[in-house]
Amino acid sequence: MSIRMSPHAKRNTLLVLFIALHIVVIFPGFFSTQGYAEQNRDLPFSPPTRLHFVRPDGHFSLRPFVYGWNEAALDTGIYEADRSQIYPLQFFVHGSPYTIVKGINASTHLFGVESPGRLYLFGTDDFGRDEFSRMLYGGRISILAGWIGAAIALFTGGIVGLISGYTGRWVDSVTMRMVELFMALPWLYLLFAVRAILPLRIETTDTFILLIGVVGIIGWARPARLVRSMVLSAKERNFVLAARAMGASNTYILRKHILPQVYALLLTMAAYLVPQFILAEVTLSFLGLGIGEPVPSWGTLLAELQKYNVLVNYWWMYAPGIALVALFLIYHWASSTIQQRVGVPLT
Amino acid sequence: MTIRRRNSQFDLSRGFALAATFLFFVSLATAPSSRAQAAPSQTEIGKPGGRITVALRTDPKTLNPILAVDTTSREVIGAMQADLVHINRQTQRTEPALASSWKVSPDGRKYTLALRRDVKFSDGAPFTADDVIFTFQLYLDESLSSPQRDLLVIDNKPIAVKKIDNYTVEFDLTKPYGPGERIFDSLAILPKHQLEAAYRDKKIGEIWGVNAKPEEIAGLGPFRLKSYVAGQQLLLERNPNYWRKDANGTNLPYLNELLFTVVANEDAQVIKFKSGETQILERVGADNFNLLQRENSSKSQCLYDVGPGLEFVFLLLNMNSLDTAKHADITAKEQWFRDLKFRRAVSLAMDRKGMVRLVYGGRATPIWGNVSPGNKLWLAANIPHPDRSIDQAKGLLKSDGFSWDANGALLDQQKHPVTFTVIVSSSNAQRTKIATIAQDDLKQLGIDVKVVPLEFRALVDRVMNTHDYDAVLMNLVNGDVDPTPEMGLWRYSGEMHLWDIGEKTAATPWEAELDKLMESQMTTTEYATRKKLYDRVQEIAAQNLPLVFLLSPDILVGAQSTVGNFRPGILDPYALWNIDEQFLRPAGAACH
Numbered sequence: 045m046s047i048r049m050s051p052h053a054k055r056n057t058l059l060v061l062f063i064a065l066h067i068v069v070i071f072p073g074f075f076s077t078q079g080y081a082e083q084n085r086d087l088p089f090s091p092p093t094r095l096h097f098v099r100p101d102g103h104f105s106l107r108p109f110v111y112g113w114n115e116a117a118l119d120t121g122i123y124e125a126d127r128s129q130i131y132p133l134q135f136f137v138h139g140s141p142y143t144i145v146k147g148i149n150a151s152t153h154l155f156g157v158e159s160p161g162r163l164y165l166f167g168t169d170d171f172g173r174d175e176f177s178r179m180l181y182g183g184r185i186s187i188l189a190g191w192i193g194a195a196i197a198l199f200t201g202g203i204v205g206l207i208s209g210y211t212g213r214w215v216d217s218v219t220m221r222m223v224e225l226f227m228a229l230p231w232l233y234l235l236f237a238v239r240a241i242l243p244l245r246i247e248t249t250d251t252f253i254l255l256i257g258v259v260g261i262i263g264w265a266r267p268a269r270l271v272r273s274m275v276l277s278a279k280e281r282n283f284v285l286a287a288r289a290m291g292a293s294n295t296y297i298l299r300k301h302i303l304p305q306v307y308a309l310l311l312t313m314a315a316y317l318v319p320q321f322i323l324a325e326v327t328l329s330f331l332g333l334g335i336g337e338p339v340p341s342w343g344t345l346l347a348e349l350q351k352y353n354v355l356v357n358y359w360w361m362y363a364p365g366i367a368l369v370a371l372f373l374i375y376h377w378a379s380s381t382i383q384q385r386v387g388v389p390l391t
Numbered sequence: 392m393t394i395r396r397r398n399s400q401f402d403l404s405r406g407f408a409l410a411a412t413f414l415f416f417v418s419l420a421t422a423p424s425s426r427a428q429a430a431p432s433q434t435e436i437g438k439p440g441g442r443i444t445v446a447l448r449t450d451p452k453t454l455n456p457i458l459a460v461d462t463t464s465r466e467v468i469g470a471m472q473a474d475l476v477h478i479n480r481q482t483q484r485t486e487p488a489l490a491s492s493w494k495v496s497p498d499g500r501k502y503t504l505a506l507r508r509d510v511k512f513s514d515g516a517p518f519t520a521d522d523v524i525f526t527f528q529l530y531l532d533e534s535l536s537s538p539q540r541d542l543l544v545i546d547n548k549p550i551a552v553k554k555i556d557n558y559t560v561e562f563d564l565t566k567p568y569g570p571g572e573r574i575f576d577s578l579a580i581l582p583k584h585q586l587e588a589a590y591r592d593k594k595i596g597e598i599w600g601v602n603a604k605p606e607e608i609a610g611l612g613p614f615r616l617k618s619y620v621a622g623q624q625l626l627l628e629r630n631p632n633y634w635r636k637d638a639n640g641t642n643l644p645y646l647n648e649l650l651f652t653v654v655a656n657e658d659a660q661v662i663k664f665k666s667g668e669t670q671i672l673e674r675v676g677a678d679n680f681n682l683l684q685r686e687n688s689s690k691s692q693c694l695y696d697v698g699p700g701l702e703f704v705f706l707l708l709n710m711n712s713l714d715t716a717k718h719a720d721i722t723a724k725e726q727w728f729r730d731l732k733f734r735r736a737v738s739l740a741m742d743r744k745g746m747v748r749l750v751y752g753g754r755a756t757p758i759w760g761n762v763s764p765g766n767k768l769w770l771a772a773n774i775p776h777p778d779r780s781i782d783q784a785k786g787l788l789k790s791d792g793f794s795w796d797a798n799g800a801l802l803d804q805q806k807h808p809v810t811f812t813v814i815v816s817s818s819n820a821q822r823t824k825i826a827t828i829a830q831d832d833l834k835q836l837g838i839d840v841k842v843v844p845l846e847f848r849a850l851v852d853r854v855m856n857t858h859d860y861d862a863v864l865m866n867l868v869n870g871d872v873d874p875t876p877e878m879g880l881w882r883y884s885g886e887m888h889l890w891d892i893g894e895k896t897a898a899t900p901w902e903a904e905l906d907k908l909m910e911s912q913m914t915t916t917e918y919a920t921r922k923k924l925y926d927r928v929q930e931i932a933a934q935n936l937p938l939v940f941l942l943s944p945d946i947l948v949g950a951q952s953t954v955g956n957f958r959p960g961i962l963d964p965y966a967l968w969n970i971d972e973q974f975l976r977p978a979g980a981a982c983h
């Protein structure tokens with residue numbers, strides 16, 4: 045990042061972006077304008093709705109507004125604004141109901157336009173579903189996948205690395221050979237195999253969580269190796285040797301002296317692994333192994349681009365790809381900041 | 392599901408609309424697009440040489456005509472084998488093929504066919520009446536359960552074949568037969584000298600698989616096998632012994648080679664066609680068709696919308712008799728599926744017009760019965776077209792004892808939530824889209840439906856053999872405009888009686904009636920009487936909805952302008968039916 049900012053301002057900007065992004069995708073219902081599965085069959089592949097500030101009569105309007113579609117032109121498949129229909133943008137509007145967490149429902153959206161006006165910030169897909177709302181909901185699934193995958197990998201890897209590094213000898217040899225084995229595993233093919241043996245009627249959500257779990261479990265190898273190397277160097281430090289000389293037990297040493305050194309590493313690892321697992325989810329969904337219709341994820345949204353006519357005709361369908369890049373940059377920024385602060389090497 | 396005209400055939404893996412109209416009755420004015428070109432109808436004298444490449448959606452499963460059921464296999468076999476009488480896909484009329492002429496007895500029962508002389512199989516062996524007798528013996532052998540058998544059994548009696556002399560055979564159809572000599576189309580005549588031993592050893596089912604050696608497969612068709620690489624390509628070479636000649640006496644086929652490449656995905660097929668890697672594009676979807684048309688400014692590709700097809704897409708609810716212990720979950724759901732009111736409610740909820748618009752860009756027609764509007768000769772006029780109505784559908788369910796919980800989820804009479812899985816071929820983007828629309832439609836009734844894309848062969852296996860599915864979104868393509876190919880579908884004992892395969896006796900009175908109607912239409916030769924019978928079949932089908940009929944897409948095909956004699960028809964195989972006459976001309980030719 046070459047933007048000139050004081051380190052402090054930079055860190056704050058990062059923090060705000062990071063938190064804002066996660067709030068938006070954790071509560072997509074509130075920020076979206078529609079439900080993710082809501083089809084508007086008369087409006088397939090509608091281009092993004094433009095926000096206007098200047099009224100047809102030339103007056104400036106501070107409150108942005110949108111035009112309605114020309115219904116006559118719609119029937120022939122042409123999207124043309126009808127300048128006689130004006131729908132101002134409104135905040136905290138009542139719209140389609142959504143679930144915040146299981147059991148708590150709401151129907152207030154941050155912004156929207158009054159019916160029959162329609163607001164498709166990022167256009168619509170082939171069923172006339174709002175791409176913007178789908179992207180927000182999709183982000184929830186993708187980022188959730190990233191977090192779950194990273195958590196499993198770090199947890200498994202952390203424990204294995206800790207034991208391996210601390211115990212040493214043959215335990216170390218065996219686990220490290222396993223690490224090499226796992227790193228060489230062609231995980232994509234493994235996932236294909238796992239999906240193939242699952243029964244039909246298993247919930248798509250369950251399948252998805254399961255696959256992410258498998259990805260996470262396969263992903264333990266790298267963190268395990270790093271943690272092990274940290275532990276190896278930590279356990280030879282003078283204060284550890286001193287503690288041992290004083291008769292401290294293994295658990296005590298691990299808990300009080302070694303784990304604190306590993307925490308920072310795990311945190312950096314997390315910021316580094318989450319995007320990797322998001323990418324894994326995107327890859328899985330792109331290849332049709334992900335969560336099923338109509339639930340969106342960034343991978344399934346991007347999979348639309350596999351269709352040739354979508355790829356060349358509807359540029360707004362690239363939106364999840366752009367979101368993905370932005371997300372990766374933020375996480376990358378986060379991971380390098382943490383790394384600088386705590387000063388642990390990552391490889 | 393099988394050989395072209397004959398049974399309704401499966402087209403699960405690709406299913407891009409083909410269209411069929413009866414030439415005599417349907418003018419091209421019914422074709423929906425003004426921009427679509429009319430296909431040329433004159434046969435040109437071609438230039439020998441060259442190779443045409445065609446993309447297939449999947450690998451062929453077999454090269455054995457006795458066993459082939461899927462479109463891909465049949466397409467490849469069609470280029471390698473020949474029949475006695477052939478239907479011209481463009482004119483819809485029968486033309487002499489291996490039989491140079493035929494006579495019908497006054498009572499309409501007996502067909503005497505004069506076979507062509509001096510015809511040789513691709514391996515050089517002579518073709519005689521013995522091959523014909525042997526071939527029909529195979530098709531009729533119950534133990535082989537060939538999909539063609541259904542059509543060769545008229546009124547429970549298999550047709551009889553008799554050799555008169557080495558070049559004359561007599562077929563006794565046991566009864567007057569409605570479709571007449573159309574029965575012989577696409578029944579590949581097989582080499583007795585090559586298959587006799589295998590038949591004696593009961594090994595017909597194991598031979599002529601895709602991995603057979605080229606010399607093991609002899610045929611009378613324009614091409615013969617040269618090589619096959621699984622998952623990649625199947626190469627056919629010119630059969631030097633092919634019997635057809637053009638008007639100038641040049642031996643057909645013109646082409647030296649015909650290459651089928653396996654390109655699993657339609658978009659990839661379109662890109663390959665656009666770049667000129669393949670010469671013929673069969674069954675392209677409406678999205679891609681429109682796109683190609685827009686981008687084809689140089690006119691190097693000729694695109695044809697041949698009109699509405701004989702294909703019908705439907706939602707099939709599993710009503711097979713299953714082992715209750717093994718398939719407890721499915722048998723529980725079958726109680727809803729067997730309930731006519733439930734099926735009607737499902738049908739009422741379907742947004743057929745939305746499917747046509749969103750999935751086919753308008754290049755399809757909604758249907759409420761099994762006959763596509765393209766088939767004007769046989770379409771029953773009195774089939775009602777009820778408008779989509781969620782309220783009516785809900786009313787039907789309510790009157791049947793269904794109810795809804797607080798969240799709007801549909802509950803059955805025992806208060807179990809109504810939820811099921813719809814399987815759909817993963818390689819067919821259109822069908823997946825239709826499934827997504829249907830899923831949303833059913834959600835409005837409170838039914839939670841999951842859509843599971845499955846690999847084509849796995850799907851066929853579930854539908855045809857294991858019956859391990861709740862519902863499936865699939866299609867059938869009639870190989871001929873005549874109703875007789877649907878025998879296997881409507882007779883309760885038929886191989887293609889999809890919703891309940893293998894019924895020993897008719898499960899319902901209407902299935903018994905269907906069986907009788909189909910039987911009598913087949914053995915009646917008078918069109919008006921047959922039409923009346925078949926109208927009733929359509930009426931029963933529309934009333935009882937064994938299949939929830941959705942829509943019927945147009946046939947959209949394309950060829951490079953260099954392909955000569957490209958005359959797509961509305962019967963499967965739309966583009967390759969006259970591959971023996973097709974040839975390559977120099978680049979820069981204009982479309983016809």
